[in-house]
Amino acid sequence: MSESAITPSKSIRVGVLDNDCCALECEVALLQRLARQDQMDLDVWSTDNPARAIQECRFGAKRTNVMIIDVALNGITGAQVAVELRRQESGIGIIGITSYQPQIYERCMRDSGAQALLDKSTLRQTLSDAIGMVAQGLPYPDGAVFVPVRQACAAMDRHVNAENNANLTQTERQILALSLTPLSTKEIASTLHVTVDTVFSHRRNIKNKMRSNTWHDVMDYCRTMHIA
Numbered sequence: 001m002s003e004s005a006i007t008p009s010k011s012i013r014v015g016v017l018d019n020d021c022c023a024l025e026c027e028v029a030l031l032q033r034l035a036r037q038d039q040m041d042l043d044v045w046s047t048d049n050p051a052r053a054i055q056e057c058r059f060g061a062k063r064t065n066v067m068i069i070d071v072a073l074n075g076i077t078g079a080q081v082a083v084e085l086r087r088q089e090s091g092i093g094i095i096g097i098t099s100y101q102p103q104i105y106e107r108c109m110r111d112s113g114a115q116a117l118l119d120k121s122t123l124r125q126t127l128s129d130a131i132g133m134v135a136q137g138l139p140y141p142d143g144a145v146f147v148p149v150r151q152a153c154a155a156m157d158r159h160v161n162a163e164n165n166a167n168l169t170q171t172e173r174q175i176l177a178l179s180l181t182p183l184s185t186k187e188i189a190s191t192l193h194v195t196v197d198t199v200f201s202h203r204r205n206i207k208n209k210m211r212s213n214t215w216h217d218v219m220d221y222c223r224t225m226h227i228a
Contacts, residue, residue: 010041011041011042011043012040012041012042012043012065012066012131012135013042013043013044013045013062013063013064013065013066014031014042014043014044014045014064014065014066014067014068014131015044015045015046015047015053015056015057015064015066015067015068016028016031016044016045016046016047016067016068017046017047017048017049017050017053017067017068017069017070017073017078017081018046018048018069018070018073018097019048019070019072019073019074020048020070021048023070023120024046024047024048027046027068027097027123028044028046030123030124030127031044031127032044034124034127034128037128038128040128040131040132042131043062045060045064050073050076050081053067053069053081054081054084054085054088057085057088057089057092058088058089063091064089064092065092065093065135066092066093066094066095066131066134066135067085067092067093067094067095068095068096068097069081069082069094069095069096069097069114070096070097070098071096071097071098071100071105071108071109071117072098072099072100075191076191077108077178077181077183078096078098078105078109078112079096079105079108079109079111079112079114079177079181080112080174080177080178082094082096082109082112082113082114083112083113083156083177085113086112086113086152086153086156087156090149090153090156091137091149092149093115093134093135093136093137093149094109094112094113094114094115094116094134095114095115095116095117095118095130095131095134095140096109096114096116096117096118097117097118097119097120097123098117098118098119098120099119099120099121102117102118102119104182105117105182106145107145108180108181108182109146110145110146110147111155111180113152113153113155113156114146114152115133115134115137115138115139115140115146115147115148115149115152116130116133116134116139116140116141116144116146117146118130126140129141137149137150167209168206168209171192171202172202172205172206172209174192175188175192175199175202175203175206176206176218176222178191178192179203179215179219180219180222185199185200203215203218206218
């Protein structure tokens with residue numbers, strides 16, 4: 001661990017979510033090895049099920065301090081899981097991990113409430129430092145595009161208020177969240193198992209509820225409110 005990293009003295013409960021069971025085992029093994037190497041007191045749990053991850057963070061017998069989430073999951077994105085966690089568990093630190101170029105997902109994960117996004121190929125070099133920082137609610141690395149947990153929570157509160165004011169349905173919220181990711185309209189339709197025309201129909205409803213003339217205006221509004 002680098003000298004600049006902040007290492008909390010208390011035990012850190014870390015959850016890991018990855019739909020690839022082989023990768024999940026490797027990530028847990030790496031955490032255990034890093035804990036011994038850097039003398040970190042880590043209590044690690046893992047799952048390949050997003051719903052179970054959210055449930056454990058909300059209702060687990062012990063409080064999860066840091067959640068590590070693969071950005072590409074089956075039927076749902078890591079950003080969506082991050083949003084749900086940020087809505088319901090305000091104090092948790094979130095680290096995204098990816099096998100792809102992190103720059104592709106960086107903004108999306110930041111705006112979903114995460115504090116870091118790491119390249120899986122370099123986890124041995126970055127994960128200890130990231131956990132040490134994120135466990136204290138700080139972004140990693142220092143000076144990156146990510147924001148502290150407190151700031152991410154404030155942004156999510158504005159997000160929720162904006163949605164509540166617009167009275168968006170659950171499907172409309174999903175359409176909005178996915179539209180703020182790099183997914184194309186066709187990919188959004190496939191993810192939600194609907195037609196492209198249905199996606200456009202929901203977008204029209206969202207525009208009307210948010211009193212915006214164009215979908216571009218909706219996106220700009222969301223970004224201004226730190227939704228994206």
